[in-house]
Amino acid sequence: MMEKIAICWFRQDLRLSDNPALTQAAKRGRVLPIYILDHESAGKYAAGGASRWWLHHSLKALNASLGDTLSVYRGNPRTILDNILSRFEVEAVYWNRCYEPWRIHRDTNIKEYLKTRAIGVHTFNGSLLWEPWNIKKEDGSPYKVFTPFYRKGCLGADTPRAPLPKPGGVNYISDTSRMDMDALDLLPETNWDKKLEPHWSVGEAGAHRRFEAFADEGLHAYKDGRNFPARPHVSRLSPHLHFGEISPNQLWHAVRSMGDGKQTDHFCSELGWREFSYSLLYHHPELPRKNLQSKFDRFPWAENADCLHAWQKGQTGVPMVDAGMRELWQTGYMHNRVRMVAGSFLVKNLRLHWRHGARWFWDTLVDADLANNSASWQWIAGCGADAAPYFRIFNPVTQGRKFDPDGGYIRKYIPEISSLSDQYLFSPWEAPDSILRESGVKLGSTYPKLVVDLKNSREAALEAFQSLKQSNS
DNA sequence: TGAAATGTTGGGGCG
DNA sequence: ACGCCCCAACATTTC
Numbered sequence: 001m002m003e004k005i006a007i008c009w010f011r012q013d014l015r016l017s018d019n020p021a022l023t024q025a026a027k028r029g030r031v032l033p034i035y036i037l038d039h040e041s042a043g044k045y046a047a048g049g050a051s052r053w054w055l056h057h058s059l060k061a062l063n064a065s066l067g068d069t070l071s072v073y074r075g076n077p078r079t080i081l082d083n084i085l086s087r088f089e090v091e092a093v094y095w096n097r098c099y100e101p102w103r104i105h106r107d108t109n110i111k112e113y114l115k116t117r118a119i120g121v122h123t124f125n126g127s128l129l130w131e132p133w134n135i136k137k138e139d140g141s142p143y144k145v146f147t148p149f150y151r152k153g154c155l156g157a158d159t160p161r162a163p164l165p166k167p168g169g170v171n172y173i174s175d176t177s178r179m180d181m182d183a184l185d186l187l188p189e190t191n192w193d194k195k196l197e198p199h200w201s202v203g204e205a206g207a208h209r210r211f212e213a214f215a216d217e218g219l220h221a222y223k224d225g226r227n228f229p230a231r232p233h234v235s236r237l238s239p240h241l242h243f244g245e246i247s248p249n250q251l252w253h254a255v256r257s258m259g260d261g262k263q264t265d266h267f268c269s270e271l272g273w274r275e276f277s278y279s280l281l282y283h284h285p286e287l288p289r290k291n292l293q294s295k296f297d298r299f300p301w302a303e304n305a306d307c308l309h310a311w312q313k314g315q316t317g318v319p320m321v322d323a324g325m326r327e328l329w330q331t332g333y334m335h336n337r338v339r340m341v342a343g344s345f346l347v348k349n350l351r352l353h354w355r356h357g358a359r360w361f362w363d364t365l366v367d368a369d370l371a372n373n374s375a376s377w378q379w380i381a382g383c384g385a386d387a388a389p390y391f392r393i394f395n396p397v398t399q400g401r402k403f404d405p406d407g408g409y410i411r412k413y414i415p416e417i418s419s420l421s422d423q424y425l426f427s428p429w430e431a432p433d434s435i436l437r438e439s440g441v442k443l444g445s446t447y448p449k450l451v452v453d454l455k456n457s458r459e460a461a462l463e464a465f466q467s468l469k470q471s472n473s
Numbered sequence: 474t475g476a477a478a479t480g481t482t483g484g485g486g487c488g
Numbered sequence: 489a490c491g492c493c494c495c496a497a498c499a500t501t502t503c
Binding site: 273336337344379380389393398399 | 474476477
């Protein structure tokens, strides 16, 4: 009889360092590293276009770092595992836990099944600093507000596990009936994904290079600088974190060792927001679809396909919004400050349902993440657990002047209005005709007219919100 | 992790 | 020199 093997099932942990499941599997001797593309269980939460592009390259990078031994499959994981069990002597399966409701449901069933077949199952936390079920209020219920969640819940809990080294001397084996990586069919038919490539270094090594660059040029002024989309003070690590190319533990401990409390503490609190989103999703599995505040079920949303399309394509006529939406389309990413501005505009000025925004982001963001995306849209829409008060409506002109004072961000993504002076760059509709002519701007032809009046739509949104307060519940 | 409306203050122009 | 008004600039309140 051949020596038994351990399966290491990679999922949202596409890295070798600080990988608890891999580290433990490696202690068993021979390891079969696998990845399963499971769009069947994912259903409507299957990865969107930009995420699939990232996943393709991340799997290639992981495979390379495993010496071309990663075995990939597509389909139902139980069927695939069954098939592997029929061809290998498997002692145990190792994986790091996932937290999306559909994945929890799937993994629970698979775990039960493997037990009935007398296969060991060992699962670990490789994606979160604290397990969502461990951070609770004194009365045992989950936190609903970020600040106490983070300050008392997280910082009062155990220090996050120190990162593990990459296991050495592992005897990796691969499955001769594995699929070819390209047959996973993750890349789109057209070449739209090519435009993403210059902006990212996908994979574990790229994630660490990105962190080093951020530690060099961004972290020293993170707290305030992170609000300015033209400045290099955000980490841009979100897609790497989503796919687990770098772990929050690695970031937490690296940053903690770098001193200057105010800046590093703030970065850690942003990791805390990620934990908070996962906690909300864990305790409210319906978060991706259902308003956490049920009174919003009666909110009078508008339906307007033209407005939605204009928003998606960065053609609303509001420069700060359009710049953000174009950054998203061109790079698969949008600066966080601009996400809030563009999100507020969709949900409040256009009064379109936040699910339209969540769906578009899901398809276009390389960092699309069910917990973060759902929690953040509910936050900006005002219907979440710890949401911004509804009346907090961002003014995209004020936000632009404040956080892109030199107009560098807007001019980068909206070149057709780049000759406008700073005075009118954020609100071209206020510019006199002579100025527009001199700047080569013709509203309605070279750049769109306003799709909606800011003042009127703001007041209409507040009125719509008022209507929720009538009648009870 | 807002914005607009309202209130207060203080400097300067002017009779 | 003085009171008066205007209006930035800033602070506070309200939604």
